[in-house]
Amino acid sequence: MPGSSRMPISLRESFDSVKKRSRTIDPRQVFNIDILRNIVFFFFVLRIVRRTFWKLKGRGLFGTIAELYHDVRRVLYGYFLRAPGVRTQVRKQITESLAKVQAKMIPADGTRYTTLPKEGWTDDALRAELDALANMDHTRWEDGYVSGAVYHGEEDLLKLQTEAYGKFTVANPIHPDVFPGVRKMEAEVVAMVLSMFHAPPTAAGVCTSGGTESILMACYGARQKAYAERGVTEPEMILPETAHTAFRKAGDYFKIKIHLVPCPAPTYQVDVHRVSRLINSNTIILVGSAPNFPHGIMDDISALSKLALKRRLPLHVDCCLGSFLVPFLDRAGFETEPFDFRLKGVTSISCDTHKYGFAPKGSSTVLYRTQELRTYQYFVSPDWSGGVYASPGIAGSRPGALIAGCWTSMMKVGEAGYIDSCVKIVGCAKKIAEHVTSSPTLGTELEILGRPLVSVVAFTARNLNIYDIADGMNQKGWHLNALQNPPAMHVAVTMPITKVWERLVADLEAVVEEEREKERVRAVEGKSLKGKATGDTAALYGVAGSLPNKAVVVDLATGFIDLMYKA
């Protein structure tokens, strides 16, 4: 067995040689390790220095200190909330608030169906039940009591949409050979919206399930592009504070760091100079709104476009809300500002067909300046056992019926119809704004935020608590939107609202008058309690919203979503 006697010797030899080497230090090896260590350390330091530099450049010294201060406060308050005694108290209050919400939202009486019926229902029984469901006690959007939400809602259009839907209930654009009509309609919807936004011949787009998906796709595409072209692995984007929260969702989903830029009074447009300061080599996209959801203000898209061109960055313009109003402002005879592909720096636009396009809910578009930009949002899986798979966006199967509903709405309303609704809706928003500014009561107590050019009018209160006013409006049956940072509320004018705006303004006047009277009484009693929570809105935004750490609000909102799934 010669082999077995040689093995241990050779092993021992190599063991000895290692021991020897580690005793007599090899200078070459040490040199190599040191260099490696230095290089790693250098990059580590470089990273910190670079980040610190970007931070200081982006926020300035005082801004950086202020941010640090807020972070510390948030963390400390978080510890406080989790302290033993406090934690149970907070839990108890959250549970109580949610119980109140539940009592309001979920009727305790009536039959609940939580398992399949043993036998299927008859058509008549189902029709009766569906009627009952549609007529459950609700805020009357049909009578114009709701801000946003239902943008058209006229009987004849609804009927036509339902017919279109009925013809394509099973259709799915993922099978263009099976449903060629749906493919054609989808392509035409995109083409029509592209033309509304003055897209160049190179442009392209896709249909999505809503504004959020359109925005998610634009951000995702920008991230993929930055990685493919510049190797960006730690993507960042710069948002106006007022940009729709779907961008923050994109940041969360796709691991893109978010920089928020203030939109200060008096214009409430994003501060473009500060956007510029926050750009660094990790920036993947800039964003502007036309207009934004909170205040209905259009950012200075021209300035953002110039900046995007100069820094060679994509610029997304969020027209989800502006949708079919902004493109027609000039032809409806209203003041407008440049916002679309005519500005050379604009690379993508999101436009919701299901808002002022009056399509059924679940439909939006995202448009790109070039076909190549669109490709970045595609998903292709060439080697899946289920076959080669390719889809334009997040969804796999998609409802062809909604595409049919969207196409039908656009063809039915037509350019003249959209211009006409722009005249009515924007005209109404201007009348509301005008009344709020010029009426003696509203004029002294309320203040409109910025100069809205489209359909949203946002206002804050000078001396009263705006959330008490919002609660007062709720009690009168209105469903308007409460806003925060700064405290305010808004109305997004829709077709149903154009018919009742005078009642809205009259009710607002009455509520402001009541609040003023209450404040007067409080002042006489020597306890002017501006900001004390009385109603739900006031409690949520006035009290919970002012805390340095929003954990309580997060818990409340999470509990709220849970409640929505309580059968």
Ligand SMILES: *Cc1c(COP(=O)(O)O)cnc(C)c1O
């Ligand atoms: C509504 C809206 C969105 C998001 O749209 P969804 O369809 O609700 O997902 C995005 N941006 C603005 C400005 C909006 O008003």
